[in-house]
Every structure is written in structure tokens, then in C-alpha cells.
Amino acid sequence: MLRAIAAALLLTAIVPAAWAGEKSLIEKKSAVSFDETIAQLEAALAARDIGVFSKIDHAAGAAGVGTTLRPTTLVIFGNPAIGSKLMIESQTIGIDLPLKALIYENEAGEVIFAHNDMSKIARRHGLSADHGVIARVSGALDAIGNAATAADGE
Numbered sequence: 001m002l003r004a005i006a007a008a009l010l011l012t013a014i015v016p017a018a019w020a021g022e023k024s025l026i027e028k029k030s031a032v033s034f035d036e037t038i039a040q041l042e043a044a045l046a047a048r049d050i051g052v053f054s055k056i057d058h059a060a061g062a063a064g065v066g067t068t069l070r071p072t073t074l075v076i077f078g079n080p081a082i083g084s085k086l087m088i089e090s091q092t093i094g095i096d097l098p099l100k101a102l103i104y105e106n107e108a109g110e111v112i113f114a115h116n117d118m119s120k121i122a123r124r125h126g127l128s129a130d131h132g133v134i135a136r137v138s139g140a141l142d143a144i145g146n147a148a149t150a151a152d153g154e
Contacts (some may be wrong), residue, residue, distance in 0.1 A: 024120040026141075030103075030111035031151035034071045037103050037111050044147035045077050048140065052077045053098055071111075072104040085133050090125040099141070101148070113149050115141055 030037040038055075045052055054076040062069035078098030086093050102114045118138040119129035127134055 024117050025114050026117050026145070027112050027114045028145045028149045030113055030149035032111070032149070034073075034103060034105055034111045037113060037148050038073060038075065040150065041075060041101060041103065041113070041144065041148035044144045047147075048144070050077050050079050050140075050144075070105040070107075072102065075101045075103065077101070082133060082137065086127070089131075090127055093121065093125040093127070096121045096124070099137075101145070103148075111149075113145050115145065 032040065042052060052075060056074040056076070058072040058074065059069045076098050077100075083094075083097045086097065096116065100115065102112075104112055104114070106112055118134050118141060122129050122131060122134045129135070129138075
């Protein structure tokens, strides 16, 4: 018990106070169904020559072990030419690359598109949020999220 308390205190001392309670996800409510949100995401990525490396269907994984999970899919995507530029400046950013988007259905039945906030990722790896590549990636993620969640498919 004392070890657990000591470990928790040590962990809170390690996490910077400025990050405490800081939300690091950007979420957008989709105007279309779960499947259509994923299809529109894939179309938006393809239109920007951004490759999809993998899709992970968490609900299918849960079903495989006898558990029910609302629709939840992680899409992993990126452009190695851009990611490599960032890793040259801060190699540890590779832990957060390639980029990811989580499309999920919440308790209210709403479809949500979520991705990590690039300014938080940048800060985590010692880069400025106004770094040229970070700013471009942030803008692209915003546009991709808008396209994925739009009622008219972009």
C-alpha cells in the first residue's frame, strides 16, 4: 500500500504541472454515420496523398473476447516525407507518429472523430506549436476532420 502511494506521488511529480488536467484530444461530432465518417476520412486522406497504414476495429477485437463495445475504430495514417522532417528535429516524436484518428460512437449514439492535438505533441517533444511543419500538420488535421465529419462529404 505504501509503495503504491509512493509510486503515485512520484508519478505526479514527474508530470509537468502545466499539463495537469490539460485536454490533449481534439474531438468533432460527425454529421454522418460511423461507417460514412470512416469512408469520408479515407477519401480525405487519399485526396491529400496521405497513406493509411492500418485500421484497428476495437469493437471487433472486443467481440472476439466476448465483450461488447460500441463502434470504435482507430485509423493510423501519415506521410513519411513530413514525419521524417519532424523526426530529424526531434527523434522522440516518432512515438507519436504516424498520426491517428479515433472514430467512435459515444453513449448518446453520436459519432465522434478524435485526434491528438499537434501543439501538445510538439511541446511533448520540445518543438514549438508554431513550428512550420507542426502548424501545417495541425491545419491538415483540422481540414481532414472537417471533411470526415461533414454532412456533404467535403
